[in-house]
Amino acid sequence: AQSVSQHNHHVILSEAASLELGCNYSYGGTVNLFWYVQYPGQHLQLLLKYFSGDPLVKGIKGFEAEFIKSKFSFNLRKPSVQWSDTAEYFCAVNAWDNDMRFGAGTRLTVKP
């Protein structure tokens, strides 16, 4: 079945640690890829998106993601996390049917 997989359910890091959240998808063909963040009690916010071009995408708040087509992956990275990055992160894929499909989410807890 076509799906979006986020490998980690809950990640706990100390401040200044580096972050990488995995995302894999199983859709073939052209896809549009997104990472969203949801802070406690708030709605989704778009961190970054990939439609075409440079597979290394830079987003807001120091986040970046790399699209590796051969691996069907779109991992999210940040070199040095802050306590304020504590949130839930969702990978999403917009495939041929134009419908958005989400991963299950990864909860990030950053310890001060």
Added chain:
Amino acid sequence: GAVVSQHPSWVICKSGTSVKIECRSLDFQATTMFWYRQFPKQSLMLMATSNEGSKATYEQGVEKDKFLINHASLTLSTLTVTSAHPEDSSFYICSSSSAGDTEAFFGQGTRLTVV
């Protein structure tokens, strides 16, 4: 894990009719529900936020009389698209969370086509 059931998954309706989309939280109390809309090839757009028992808060540019949101219980929120027009054709998705919980859960989405 917690589940949000959204239905219908797809619906085709005639212009001028109304369509109701339901989101049910199956095993938790959804104190807050977010409703999003996705335009083709774009990211999600937040339409409104609803808290159980109170009126929904709509984002700027979203017509509250056209997109009626009801969140009368902790397990059910509905979005009704009234007097639908072809430009309302879109993908609608709900997301809910419970009080004090950072996790959010998404419905499967509804593809609305107005003809």
